Amino acid sequence: MGNHPDSIRLNKAISDSGYCSRRKADVFIEQGRVTLNGTIVSLGDRAMPGDLIHVDGHLITKNTNLVYIALNKPVDITCTTDQRVEGNVVDFIGHKERIFHVGRLDKPSEGLLLMTNDGDIVNKILRAGNKHEKEYIVTTDRPVTDDFIRRMSSGIPIAELETTTKNCHVERLSRFAFKIILIQGLNRQIRRMCEYLEYEVLTLKRTRIMNINLGNLALGTWRDLTPKEVKELQEAVSDSNNNSYAGQEPSQAPELEKKAPVTRTPRNKERPSQDGPKRRRGRTT
Known part of the structure; x- marks a missing residue:
């Protein structure tokens, strides 16, 4: 079709609908599950x-009811749609809209997880080149020393990924945190x-x-982001290496209702125990 000024990449059109993230849309396209006017498409169409546009026979339409959620994810909840x-995590929250998580917070970890149906903002936040900060509190099985802080903050080689981590801010909070x-x-x-560095992570919480910020949001509950938070988030990603939302500037995105945030406990779920964290051997951050 070429790059007609009114055209849009299929993966972006699908993510803008709130059906899934742009990365997931690419997977669906590669698997031959996406059609355009009845014809199976290819990446880049x-x-x-x-x-x-259909995915598995489901007609894709533009979603104008944008949802932005902050969840305090408990351990043992899996970030998958x-x-x-x-x-x-989708069943855990039980939201009426089709939402997906922004990045991952893996099963052995807890804390702040953003969820939304705004596929464009997900893509901008996740692009590594955009250098968006994520903050964690970690406890370990050994005392946190000055040498540990120095080495963690100055870059650690990760052989499995054939890379070295970038310099980062690391601060001791207590003897083991x-x-x-x-x-x-x-x-x-x-x-x-x-x-x-021969340390074992016992607990890992994103704050x-x-x-x-996670703030005082109770473990296992979620809230809608405030209009101020959404506006700041949109402004922070406005210069990101990506196209803006549906061809609009962030300031033109649909306005959210201005109301105080309400904390919610996931439907049909008992709130997880808030006892102190137990020693766990985790796999991912």
């Missing part, structure tokens, strides 16, 4: 206004960094993503 997986602020999202990054 584009659509024009009025074209009919695959509802065949027991303990998946530290705070770390990352701008990367490498697989099992914090745990691998600690393992290299901040960019301008969104």
Whole structure:
């Protein structure tokens, strides 16, 4: 079709609908599950206004009811939209809209997880080159020393990924706890960094993503982001290496209702125990 000024990449059109993230849309396209006007498409194909896009026979339409959620994820909840997986985060929340998680917070970890149906903002936040901060509090099986802080903050080689972590801020909080602020999202990054220095991570909690703080949100509950938080988030990613939302500037995105945030406990779920964290051997950050 070429790059007609009114055309849009199919993966973006699908993510803008709130059906899934742009990365997941690419997977669906590769698997031959996406059609454009009845024809199976390929990666990189584009659509024009009025074209009919289907994923697994489901008609994709633009979603104007944007949802932005902060969840305090408990341990043992899995970040996946695959509802065949027991303990998946989508069923845990039970939201009426089709939402997906922004990045991952893996099963042995807890804390702040953003969820939304705004596929464009997900893509901008996740791009590593955009250097968006994520903050964690970690406890370990050995005392946190000055040497540990120095080495963690100055870069750790990760042989499995054939890379070295970027410099980051690391601060000791107590004898067995530290705070770390990352701008990367490498697989099992914090745990691998600690393992290299012969430390074991006992607990890992994310407390901040960019301008969104976990605050006093109870474990296992979620809330809508405030209009101020959404505006700040949109402004923070406005210069990101990506196209803006549906061809609009962030300030033109649909306005959210201005109301005080309400904390919610997931439907049909008992609130997880808030006892102190137990010793766990985790796999990813």
